[in-house]
Amino acid sequence: MSVSSGSFALGDVELQCGRTIPQAQLSYCSFGTLNGERSNAVLYPTSYGAHPGDIDWVVGPVLNPDRHFIVIVNMLGNGLSSSPSDGVMGLAETGWVVSHRDNVSAQRRLLREQFGIERLAMIYGWSMGAQQGYQWAVDHPEAVERLCCLCGTARTSPHNQLFLLSLRQALTADPHWTGEGFDGEPLQGLCTFALIYASWAASQRFYGEGHHLAEGPISLGDYVETRWLPAYRRHDPRNLIAMLDTWLAHDVAAGAPHQGDLAAALGSIRARTAVVAGRHDLYFTVDDMATEAALIPGAQFEVIESVLGHRAGNPRDSPPEQAQLRAAVERLWALPSPL
Missing domain, CATH: 1.10.1740 (Rna Polymerase Sigma Factor; Chain: A)
Structure with missing residues (x-):
């Protein structure tokens, strides 16, 4: 299996909040080989506080690097991509908030300019990674063939x-x-x-x-x-x-063109979608995730039976939950691309 890592130079990046990150960079790693048609790419955005070593256990047990080119991208602010710790960004107290739309825009540039990838075979995301997956599928419905969202919602609930x-x-x-x-x-x-x-x-x-x-x-x-x-x-x-x-600001329907209409935003998704909830997740409840899944055309909704709570979507050391995730992903792969 081919494994590599790198840092992609974005130049100066203007955020949705109006602030600009000077000479921003996006850190990533990849597993497997991109095929000649560039049609086998899987994007796995990082979750809260995660670095690739925390979540790359999915490569093999859940995502197959012999079939797909898997790219794990560090979100802005996580300490590996451009972050406040670099001295290039501030916090909300001084007007700095990175949105997932900012993350998606940076990731799209990485995929296009570094790898020549225009369309993703799948986005696989847990927690904040799922949030980024939803944002991708809403902002760029023509670029996402399949979407697997684990224990995450399209809008952060008040609770x-x-x-x-x-x-x-x-x-x-x-x-x-x-x-x-x-x-x-x-x-x-x-x-x-x-x-x-x-x-x-x-x-x-x-x-x-x-x-x-x-x-x-x-x-x-x-x-x-x-x-x-x-x-x-x-x-x-x-x-x-x-x-x-x-995370606090996350709402895929915010701003143009949906202006807060979550049903319209999720209804615009064209990807084959699997929404996978954890039975005892206290962050992203089964009810919240089921309600959103019902707004996505043709989405499959599943529940992982596990006492792990939110971590059922990232069961690094628990084979039973890994098997449930693998089965959900295989069912999604079995569906033809809608694009």
Whole structure:
């Protein structure tokens, strides 16, 4: 299997918010070989806080690099592509918010200019990756043949926004917050951040059935400190906030041409679409995802039976959920391209 990585120079990029990222760059990695017709490309945008090494386990168990050219692209703000930690971007406090439309625009340039790809055989995305997939299919319906959205919605719900605001408040309430950034590591804020994340990302049943004790007896506090906190301490906290702001603002129908009409936006999707929810996902509920799926012409709606909660869409160490995802993807591949 061919594996490569790189950084694509975008030049100065004007964002939807009106700010400009000087000499922006997009980090990516790829698996497999692009065929001569450039018709076998699969895009996998990153999720919140994820780097490729966190999600590339899907290559093989779910996505086949012998058949497809799989490109994992780091969203703007995640620390690998252009981010506040580079000193080229600020936060919402100073008028900076990256939208998923900005991410999609940058990704489209990467695919076109770096690889000559005009049409994607599939977009596969989990969580914020699914959000980017929806944005792609709405903004460029002629360029997406298949869309697989896992545990993510086309618009961030008010309840989901409350969760995100609590995370943001955890960081900005830290004594090291200056109003625009941090003058030291906000460890107190990060500990609270990890507690909130741990309580939402896994389901009530996950904890009730003792799955957090799989590696031995441990207190809930120690579980969060050892299994969750390190995942966030590795990030510059400004990047964590920037990605939260992207998630908070997510709405595929915002602005022209749909002007907030979600039904019209999702109704414009031409891709063969699979919407896959997690039975116990607290972020993106089965009801919310089913409601959106019903607005997409011909979309298939499925539910993963799992106690993993939101992480059912990224089951790195759980073969049963991997098998369910693989089956959903294979059903989508079996459908003819609509384009």
